[in-house]
Amino acid sequence: MVVTRMGDGSFITMTEEEVQRDVEEGMADAVKKGKVEPLGQDEIEHIVEICCRPQKFVSVEKGNELVLTYDSGTLKVTRLGIPIGMPQILQLYERAFSADSLELAYVHYSFKPIKMIVPEEQYAVAETSLVTTAPLLYGAMPNLPLYTQPDGPCPNAAELLPAGKIEEARRGQEEAAEYAIKDMVYVSSGVYEAGADGIDFDTTAAAGDAEFYATLKATEQLKAKYPEMAIEIGMAGEFVLGFHGQLEYDGVRLAGLYPHKQVKLAEKAGANVFGAVVNTNSSRTFPWNLGRAITFCKACTEAAEIPVHANVGMGVGGVPMVMTPPIDCVSRVSTAMAEVVKLDGL
Amino acid sequence: MDKQELINKIIESVIGGDESEAEALAKLALDQSFDPLEIINEGYVTGIKQVGDMFESGELFLPELIQSAGAVKKSTALLNDAIKGDTKKDKGKVVIATVEGDMHDIGKAIVSSLMVANGFEVLDLGRDVPIMDIITRAEEFGAQVIGTSALLTTTMVKQQELEKTLRKEGLRDKYKTIVGGAPVTVRWAEKIGADAFAENAGEGVNKIIDLIGG
Numbered sequence: 001m002v003v004t005r006m007g008d009g010s011f012i013t014m015t016e017e018e019v020q021r022d023v024e025e026g027m028a029d030a031v032k033k034g035k036v037e038p039l040g041q042d043e044i045e046h047i048v049e050i051c052c053r054p055q056k057f058v059s060v061e062k063g064n065e066l067v068l069t070y071d072s073g074t075l076k077v078t079r080l081g082i083p084i085g086m087p088q089i090l091q092l093y094e095r096a097f098s099a100d101s102l103e104l105a106y107v108h109y110s111f112k113p114i115k116m117i118v119p120e121e122q123y124a125v126a127e128t129s130l131v132t133t134a135p136l137l138y139g140a141m142p143n144l145p146l147y148t149q150p151d152g153p154c155p156n157a158a159e160l161l162p163a164g165k166i167e168e169a170r171r172g173q174e175e176a177a178e179y180a181i182k183d184m185v186y187v188s189s190g191v192y193e194a195g196a197d198g199i200d201f202d203t204t205a206a207a208g209d210a211e212f213y214a215t216l217k218a219t220e221q222l223k224a225k226y227p228e229m230a231i232e233i234g235m236a237g238e239f240v241l242g243f244h245g246q247l248e249y250d251g252v253r254l255a256g257l258y259p260h261k262q263v264k265l266a267e268k269a270g271a272n273v274f275g276a277v278v279n280t281n282s283s284r285t286f287p288w289n290l291g292r293a294i295t296f297c298k299a300c301t302e303a304a305e306i307p308v309h310a311n312v313g314m315g316v317g318g319v320p321m322v323m324t325p326p327i328d329c330v331s332r333v334s335t336a337m338a339e340v341v342k343l344d345g346l
Numbered sequence: 347m348d349k350q351e352l353i354n355k356i357i358e359s360v361i362g363g364d365e366s367e368a369e370a371l372a373k374l375a376l377d378q379s380f381d382p383l384e385i386i387n388e389g390y391v392t393g394i395k396q397v398g399d400m401f402e403s404g405e406l407f408l409p410e411l412i413q414s415a416g417a418v419k420k421s422t423a424l425l426n427d428a429i430k431g432d433t434k435k436d437k438g439k440v441v442i443a444t445v446e447g448d449m450h451d452i453g454k455a456i457v458s459s460l461m462v463a464n465g466f467e468v469l470d471l472g473r474d475v476p477i478m479d480i481i482t483r484a485e486e487f488g489a490q491v492i493g494t495s496a497l498l499t500t501t502m503v504k505q506q507e508l509e510k511t512l513r514k515e516g517l518r519d520k521y522k523t524i525v526g527g528a529p530v531t532v533r534w535a536e537k538i539g540a541d542a543f544a545e546n547a548g549e550g551v552n553k554i555i556d557l558i559g560g
Binding site: 161169241244281322323 | 416
């Protein structure tokens with residue numbers, strides 16, 4: 001019997017045949033929803049083999065290692081209650097955790113509150129760049145809802161839509177997107193000029209298509225202003241929610257896009273790295289979720305002309321939805337992403 | 347226009363979210379003395395089910411869903427008025443909220459809209475709602491179902507608090523409870539004693555229909 005987990009992290013046992021069935025069913029779900037190509041039989045068998053290995057921690061063969069990037073890096077250590085400054089945290093990431101890029105981030109992790117403290121963040125960026133050598137990104141979320149009532153000036157679509165006020169809801173989102181673009185460009189310019197190598201727009205499109213639109217436009221404007229700036233666009237979920245429903249970028253309707261289509265617009269806007277996300281279904285097994293995540297990420301990688309770094313963490317990429325992602329699953333997802341998808345990074 | 351042609355046009359108007367056309371067709375159905383219940387079930391309900399399927403598969407989105415729901419609501423109100431006595435059937439009353447401490451209400455807004463589209467009377471309390479407020483408003487509204495959403499592992503415990511408070515107040519048997527949200531699972535629902543778990547908006551509607559026979 002194979003000891004594995006459900007998507008909520010609880011342990012279960014399955015036979016190898018059941019593991020294979022679930023990997024195939026997860027794949028079929030991705031094929032149906034994303035209209036992407038299915039995996040080949042050898043790829044399915046490879047995923048099953050990774051799931052069925054008896055070791056708690058599994059890894060890749062030598063030569064198949066991936067670039068490792070970390071989002072919201074400085075927040076994750078301070079959350080543990082360790083009294084340590086941001087430059088020192090990033091030195092730990094670089095020298096102890098084998099990170100290939102570093103991300104400096106403020107605790108609010110949203111562009112709107114950060115615009116008030118850009119000079120302080122510039123100081124932290126400058127200080128960190130003096131003591132580290134890996135590429136230094138500054139990361140934050142577009143977080144469109146902060147621009148809508150009661151947290152901001154724009155009408156709140158989540159209240160207007162259920163009341164049937166569709167046009168007002170759409171206008172509110174468009175207005176919020178314009179505010180978000182301004183803040184993203186302002187903050188990103190400030191930290192880039194202080195020495196950051198680039199920007200990570202993290203958890204993009206969490207509030208739907210208007211937020212994705214704002215991110216793409218901000219990316220476009222920043223690349224026009226600073227052609228050498230590195231920009232990573234990391235998604236919030238596998239699917240762009242059509243909360244507006246009519247917004248387009250480069251003639252493509254944003255609502256309803258899956259990773260393999262999202263990445264093409266990220267490229268067009270000027271992004272250098274795309275962070276694909278596939279949501280974990282907590283009611284399904286780990287093999288089901290892994291089969292599904294690999295199918296989406298493979299389609300994304302095949303469509304992409306820029307590097308794709310899949311999100312592998314709590315509740316994404318096939319990793320169960322638990323506070324501390326279990327290493328047996330994280331290592332299996334990472335191995336499958338490297339060996340089956342031939343991904344560029346994690 | 348024969349009945350089948352009318353039903354097809356109704357389905358088309360619902361999918362297109364054309365409120366005035368849907369309403370005009372309801373009036374036409376009444377003028378031609380077609381059975382209002384049959385027109386509701388075969389036309390408007392079939393149409394909104396197709397809209398729900400298209401929403402689930404990402405072919406149409408929340409604003410379109412709401413337009414379709416609006417078209418169904420107005421038209422079926424007209425037809426409902428023409429249904430006599432005990433054949434008239436209300437789907438049920440649902441109170442829905444995102445629990446206290448949780449600011450995420452996009453998913454809950456989708457669930458709420460789809461329930462309205464399917465004929466439920468829904469009282470949407472919004473986000474960050476204390477448990478006692480949910481219970482008080484459910485009592486005032488005469489709800490049969492209380493639905494709660496939690497998007498954070500730190501706020502899902504409020505769903506458990508709802509179950510405990512309902513039991514403490516002696517109200518648990520009065521309501522059916524349903525829970526949802528990204529970290530919420532069927533196991534969580536079982537653990538806290540909720541009546542049902544829904545993974546998405548469409549499942550939420552079906553589970554509530556199962557719970558109260560709406």
